[in-house]
Amino acid sequence: MAIARKNNIHIIGNPDAPQTLVFGHGFGIDQTSFKEVVTAFTDDYKIVLYDNVGGGKSDIAAFSFNRYATTDGYVKDIADIIQELGLTNVTFVGHSVSGMIGLLTSLQYPGIFERLIMIGSSPRYLNDEEQDYIGGFNQQSLNDLYAAMESNYHAWASGFSALAMNQPQRPELAAGFAASLTAIRADIAIAVARSIFQLDHRDALQHVKIPVLILQTADDIAVPGAVSEYMEARIPNSTRIKVQTTGHFPHMSAPQEVVSAIKTFL
Template sequence: MTPNLQKKNNISIEGNTNAAKTIVFANGFGTDQTSWNNVKQAFKDDYRLVLFDNVGGGNADLNAYSPIKYNTLNTYADDLLAIAADLELEDAVVVAHSVSSMITLLASVKDPKYFSKVVFVGASPRYLNDEHEQYTGGFNQPALDSMYEAMTTNYYAWASGFSSVAMDNPDKPELGAHFAGTLSAIRPDIALAVAKVIFESDIRKEITKFQKNTLLLQTQHDIAVPSEVAEYLHHNINGSTLQYLDAKGHFPHISAPQEVIKAVKSFI
C-alpha cells in the first residue's frame, strides 16, 4: 500500500489477509471506521477486510481536506477508486453506510471492475424533497438551513442533540454518546462544509448507469432517510433487493449489528 494513500485515508487492512475475497467497509458522515467494529468481527476469518476514513473525518489526513476540492461527492468517489486501484481490488464486496453508499455508486459507475456486490445501509440519492419530481427526500431547505445555523451557533451542542435523535435508541444512550464523540471530533467548519455537500447532493441521474448486485438495508424508522427513499432506490436500481431490518435509527450497524451481519451474510 502506498504510504501517502494510507495516511490520507487512514486505511486499515484486517481479517484474513490471504483470503480470496475482500470486503470494503465504508462509513457515513460523522462516524469513522470504528463504527464497523461490531460488524466486521463476523467476517474476519473468511475475508480480507479494508476499512478507511473519508477525508475530513476520523483519522484521515487533515491536510488532505480542502473545501474547494471536496465540494462534490465525486471527489470522495475518486478517493475510493484510488484505494481500490492501490490495493488491486477485484470483485470486492462493499458494505457502505449513508453517504458512502452514494460515493460507492459514483465510483462504481466511473470504474465498475473493482466491485462485484454492494450493500447500502441507510442510503439516499437526495435528502431534499423535490416537489417538481414528486420525490420525498425527507428534508426541505428551511429545515437544512436551520440545521446549518445550529451547527454554526454551537456545534458541540448540535452534535450532542443530533446524535441521540439520529441514533434513535433512547434505551441505549451510550450509542448516541459514541456517535456524538466521533461527530465532535470533526473540526466544526469542516463538518458544516461536508454536511452541506451531502445534504444538498443529488445522485438520482447516476442511478440508471449503476449495474451492480445491490442489497438495500433500511431500518423501521430513520430520521435521515425515510422509507420512501429506500423504495425509490429499490425501484430504480435494477435487480436490487430491499430488506427492512428489525432496528430503528440511522445506524443499525452500531445499534443492531447482528441484524446487519445476518443480512450481509445471506447476501454475499
Template sequence: MSTAVRNNVRVSGSGPATLFFAHGFGCDQNMWRLLAPAYADRYKTVLFDLVGSGSSDLKAFDPSKYSTLQGYADDLVEIVEEFSCGPAILVGHSVSAMIGILADLASPGKFAAHVMVGPSPCYINDGDYIGGFEREDIESLLDTLESNYLGWSSTMAPAIMGNPSRPELGEELSNSFCRTDPEIAKHFARVTFLSDHRAQLSQLTTPSLILQCDEDMIAPVTVGEYMHRMLPNSTLKIIENVGHCPHLSQPSASADAIDQFLTEHSL
C-alpha cells in the same frame, strides 16, 4: 502522500474477496467495530476514514476537491485499486453509499457488489419524491450546525442513532461528531445534505443491497423503496430498528442481511 496514510487505512483478515467499509457523516471507521470483525475470518477487510474524518490526514483536505461527493469517490477508487484482493464489495453507510455509486460509475467493473446501509440519493422532498426533509428544514439544520456545531452534535446524535434503550450509542456518535474538525464537518454536511444523485441510480448495474431501517429520521423507508425501484439490480431489506446506524444498534440483523445477499451472489 500515500493512500494508506491519507485515509488511515486498516487491513485485516484474508479471503477470496475484499470487503471495504465506508463510514457516514460525522463518523469514522470505528463505527464498524461491531460488524467488520465478523467478516475477517472469511474475507479481507479494509477500513478507512474519509478525508477530514477520524484519523485521516487533515492536511489532505482540499475544499475544492471535496466540494462534491466525487472527490471522496475518487479517493475510494484509489483505495480499492491498492488494497483489493479478488472481488471488491463496498459496505457503505449513509452518504458513503452514494460515494460508492459515484466511484463505481467512474471506474466500471471495479466493484462486484454494494451494501448500502441507510442510503439516500437526495434528502430534500421534491414533488413525488419524499426524501424526508423540506429544503427549509435542511437550510435550518445547516445554519444551526454553522453557528453551534458542538451543540448541534450533542442534540442530533442521539436522535440520529435512535435506540433510546441504549443511550451509550447516542453518546458514542455525539463524541464522534465532536472529534471531527468543526470547519471540515460543516463543509462536508453542506455537500452531503444538499447533494442529489437520483439521476445516477439507474446507471448502476452492479448488484446492490439496500439495508433500510423501518424507523429512520435521516433515510425513511420511502427513500429505500425509491432506490429499490431506481436501481436496476437491487435488493431491499428492511430491518426492525429505530435509528440510522443499524451496524451499531442491530449488528446481528445487519450481518444476517449482508450474509444472505453475499451468498445469493456467490461472494
C-alpha cells in the same frame, strides 16, 4: 504508502481470501463504527477499513474544501484505495453517504466492485414536490440545521446525535456519536454536511450494473422508508431488506441484523 496515512487504512481478516470487503463509513463517524460487524467476516474475507478525509484519524492536511465540496473527491479516494492496494473481487459496504459514493464509484470505474451494499443511503435528502419525491427534508429545515451547526456546533452535535441514533434506551450510542461528531473540525463538518444534504444523484440509479443490497431501518430520521423503496424501484438487480432496529446506524445498534442481511446477500 501515502494513501494509507491519508485515509488511515487498516487491512484485517484473511489475507489469502479470494474476496474482499471494503467498508466506508458515513458522516460524523469513522471506521470503528463497523467494529461489531466486521468480526463476522474476518475468517472468509480480506477486509479493508478506512476513514474519509476530514474525519476519524485521516490526514487532516489532505482535506480540501474544493475537492470535497461534492462526492467526486470521495469517489476518487475510493478508487485510489482500491487501485493502490491492488484489490480484486471487491464488495463495497457503504453506510449513509458512503453508500451513494460507492454507487457512483461503480459507475465511474466500471468493474471496480462486484457487489454493492448500501446501509441507510439516499440519492437525495431534499424533498422534490415537482417529482413527488420524499427525501425527508425541505430546504428550510436544512437551512435551520446549517444555522444551528454554525451557531453552536457542540450543542448541535449533542442534539442531532440523539435524534439520528434514535436509541433512547441506549444513550451510550448517541453519546459515542456526539463525541465522534465533536472530534471533527466544525468548519469541515459544516461544509461536508452541506455537500451531503444538497446532493442529488437520482439520475445515477438506473445505470448501476452490479447487484445491490439496500438496507433500511424501521425509523430513520435522515432516510425515510420511501427513499429505499424509490431506490429499489430504480436500481436494476437490487434487493431491499428492512432491519427492525431504529435510527440511522443499524450497524451500531443492531450489528447482528446487519451481519445476517449481508451474509444472505453475499
